[in-house]
Amino acid sequence: MPYISDTKIDLTGQSVTSNYIISSQHRRVGNPNKSIWTISFEDEVTCFVHTITNKWKIGPDAWGIKVIGDILQVVGLNNDKQELKIARFVDGTNTDIWHGYPADYMRKSKDRPSTAVLKSWVKSGFITKAKMSKIRTGQSCNL
Amino acid sequence: MQPIKITLKGDFYDCQIYRGRLYLWTFDGALKVYDWNELVQSFIKKETDRIAMTFCFLDGNYLYKSSLIELFKDKDFKKLLLEKFDRIERPIFELSENELVKYLLGEQDTPTGILPTDTEIYSNKLYFIHEKGLYSGSAHRAKSEKYLVSSRPSKLWDCNLLSIKANKYPQLALSGGDEGLFELNMADNLPSNLQKIEAKNPIYQISKNHSSFSNYSYLNIYNTSMIEDSFMALFKWNMTKDKLNREKPLRDFDLNINDHDIFKEENIKHFISWGIEDKIYKASEGGFEIIKYNNYANKEKGEERFTRLKTFNLNAWKGKVINGGTTYFGNIVESENALIVIRSDGKSLTIPGPITKWRVYPRSINYENHLHVILDDRIEIYSFNHDYFLNQETKEIGIQFSSEKHTRTQKTSYFDDPVADMFNNSLPF
Numbered sequence: 001m002p003y004i005s006d007t008k009i010d011l012t013g014q015s016v017t018s019n020y021i022i023s024s025q026h027r028r029v030g031n032p033n034k035s036i037w038t039i040s041f042e043d044e045v046t047c048f049v050h051t052i053t054n055k056w057k058i059g060p061d062a063w064g065i066k067v068i069g070d071i072l073q074v075v076g077l078n079n080d081k082q083e084l085k086i087a088r089f090v091d092g093t094n095t096d097i098w099h100g101y102p103a104d105y106m107r108k109s110k111d112r113p114s115t116a117v118l119k120s121w122v123k124s125g126f127i128t129k130a131k132m133s134k135i136r137t138g139q140s141c142n143l
Numbered sequence: 144m145q146p147i148k149i150t151l152k153g154d155f156y157d158c159q160i161y162r163g164r165l166y167l168w169t170f171d172g173a174l175k176v177y178d179w180n181e182l183v184q185s186f187i188k189k190e191t192d193r194i195a196m197t198f199c200f201l202d203g204n205y206l207y208k209s210s211l212i213e214l215f216k217d218k219d220f221k222k223l224l225l226e227k228f229d230r231i232e233r234p235i236f237e238l239s240e241n242e243l244v245k246y247l248l249g250e251q252d253t254p255t256g257i258l259p260t261d262t263e264i265y266s267n268k269l270y271f272i273h274e275k276g277l278y279s280g281s282a283h284r285a286k287s288e289k290y291l292v293s294s295r296p297s298k299l300w301d302c303n304l305l306s307i308k309a310n311k312y313p314q315l316a317l318s319g320g321d322e323g324l325f326e327l328n329m330a331d332n333l334p335s336n337l338q339k340i341e342a343k344n345p346i347y348q349i350s351k352n353h354s355s356f357s358n359y360s361y362l363n364i365y366n367t368s369m370i371e372d373s374f375m376a377l378f379k380w381n382m383t384k385d386k387l388n389r390e391k392p393l394r395d396f397d398l399n400i401n402d403h404d405i406f407k408e409e410n411i412k413h414f415i416s417w418g419i420e421d422k423i424y425k426a427s428e429g430g431f432e433i434i435k436y437n438n439y440a441n442k443e444k445g446e447e448r449f450t451r452l453k454t455f456n457l458n459a460w461k462g463k464v465i466n467g468g469t470t471y472f473g474n475i476v477e478s479e480n481a482l483i484v485i486r487s488d489g490k491s492l493t494i495p496g497p498i499t500k501w502r503v504y505p506r507s508i509n510y511e512n513h514l515h516v517i518l519d520d521r522i523e524i525y526s527f528n529h530d531y532f533l534n535q536e537t538k539e540i541g542i543q544f545s546s547e548k549h550t551r552t553q554k555t556s557y558f559d560d561p562v563a564d565m566f567n568n569s570l571p572f
Contacts, residue, residue, distance in 0.1 A: 107353075107370055109303045109320040114274050115258050122170075129156065129170060129519060130497035136260045136273075138305045138320050138355055139369060139465045142479055 003041040008097060014049045019097045026076070026101040035084060035102040037076045039066065047075065047087050048100055056117045060091040063103065063113035070125055072143045076102025085143040086113060086135075106138050144228060146484075146492065146514075147199045149186070149524040150237040155517045157500055160510050161264040162283055163201075164248065166292070167522065168262075174253045176291045182246040186236045195227040199526035203512035206531040207471075207544050215532060228528055249291035254280055265309040269296070276301040277317065277327070299327065299344045310359035311506060312394070317346070318354035324366045324376065325349060335381065336395045349376050350399060356466070358419045361438040362394055365418030369465070373402040373416045375423070375436075405449050406432055417467040419505065420542045423449070424474060426464040430456040431476070433539055452539050455485070470505040472512055472527035473541045477501065482516060487541035488529045505542055 003009055005024040011017075022041055025034050037044055043066060051057065051064030064087040066073040074083040088103035088111050103111035113121075118132040127135075127143065134141035157168040165179040183200045187193050198206055205211070215221045253259065255278060259271040269282040269292050277300040280293030302325070306318045317325040328334065328345045337347040353368040362378040377397040385391040402416045403409060406425050416425035423434040433452040440446040466477035473486040482501055484492040499517040504510040514525040535544045 107321060109305070109322055112274070112303070112320075115260070119170075119258070128497050129154075130499045133156070133499050134465070136305075140463055140479070141465070 016049050016052050020048050021099045023099045032079050035076050035078045039075050058114045062089040063117050078104045144529045145232045146525045146527045152239045152521045155522050158515050159264045172253050174251050176249045177246045178248050195231050202509050251290045254296045261306045263309045272304040274303050306356040308358050316357040316364050318357050323351040324354040332393050334395050335393050360418050367417045374399045415464050419469045470503040471542050471544050472530040487538050
């Protein structure tokens with residue numbers, strides 16, 4: 001069944017107890033404060049499920065990536081149309097109902113993944129230790 | 144004259160050197176403290192190499208002494224010393240992880256258990272940041288202590304900062320990305336015109352503009368942004384009176400000067416600029432621009448605060464410039480794939496990446512000629528020794544070595560006190 005934006009999605013069928021909402025705000029161009037997804041609804045939800053399954057979360061904040069082989073894929077664009085490869089997910093109401101958006105880690109401090117999540121990505125071979133250090137210090141790197 | 148290099152194998156994430164001890168953070172979360180003096184001594188196989196090795200790795204300040212500069216004007220003395228440096232260029236100085244254990248003074252979990260985003264050691268204290276905030280705790284503890292660095296540091300602020308940089312006044316510049324530029328001001332006299340944003344600690348907001356990293360230029364802070372225009376936050380001394388009617392100087396904020404105004408250009412494309420002490424640099428497509436900053440410019444005499452020195456063309460880097468720094472021996476430019484050292488004598492050195500972290504220590508007493516580069520499976524510790532033989536007033540790349548640096552306590556040279564007890568009574572910083 002196709003997903004619908006701004007509607008709670010029950011993910012129990014995907015071995016995840018959390019619920020997810022695809023936010024239409026991050027699908028519309030024109031809002032200068034919002035990055036936008038360029039991946040499909042299905043890929044956004046899969047990215048979230050993958051994030052929760054791998055425990056890439058610290059409290060109400062989680063970060064995800066879309067990987068094909070060992071190559072990180074573009075998940076969205078920032079306001080300057082620059083490609084973004086990290087997703088941020090937020091449980092804003094602490095009710096295990098999450099939404100997400102492409103993370104602009106260079107511009108927004110809150111979008112920078114936590115050290116523990118980045119370490120996990122390094123250990124899994126998704127990024128190098130050097131890129132982890134660049135992300136933590138807000139520097140650009142070829143993800 | 145080539146730099147001399149010591150290579151230490153291991154999976155490292157960050158490093159610091161302070162008062163004869165090398166601090167290495169490993170990727171698995173340990174903080175290891177090594178006896179740097181002993182480690183360097185282990186590489187000295189011939190007594191005739193001792194002086195050169197000591198200048199290279201233990202006492203980088205010594206050769207800047209004005210009395211020695213006079214000596215080097217005699218070409219025979221200069222030739223003799225250069226030959227000694229030449230002789231230690233060829234040997235490979237390398238230790239495996241197992242060999243390194245011999246010099247280990249202490250090992251502990253990194254304080255708070257989270258790998259630091261950035262660190263500074265200053266006045267016997269370790270300052271560090273990560274996503275939980277800014278912390279400080281004692282460092283350089285006695286060897287008899289269980290932990291050589293405090294395992295229970297104090298949390299000073301909960302901001303998720305990008306980088307920190309200490310100066311000697313003493314202040315700590317805090318770069319907070321989109322939160323702005325801040326300063327932890329530990330001086331006795333606090334600014335009268337900046338907003339204190341933390342109740343328990345003297346942390347002040349300097350600017351709300353984006354800050355990726357920052358560094359001190361005399362009283363001022365040069366703020367570098369990877370996103371927006373960079374700028375210099377200028378400070379000035381305001382003379383006031385204390386309760387006893389004595390003169391009390393306050394380091395107050397003056398104004399911000401945008402890098403477009405400093406470099407007198409209107410590039411649409413964003414290029415990184417950075418500054419420390421008397422020089423400001425801005426990367427371009429094929430090199431960088433250099434501005435000389437005169438902190439003591441007298442406008443009545445027609446002196447300019449900012450003077451363009453030259454455009455330096457160099458095709459050494461490919462890809463975007465992502466970081467830059469300056470020390471006495473030259474400029475360090477990090478591109479996406481390599482680290483390039485543009486030496487103060489005009490030569491360059493390229494260190495291929497991926498680079499996890501690099502550090503220089505221009506405000507240290509004995510390690511201002513060091514460059515530490517953490518690569519995937521090792522740390523490379525370079526010593527650059529060409530700058531002692533250059534005219535400091537006319538050189539265009541690198542910080543000008545000033546006589547202020549010579550004004551030190553008596554026991555500050557490794558030669559004076561090889562057991563590293565120096566500074567115990569009087570800390571210059």
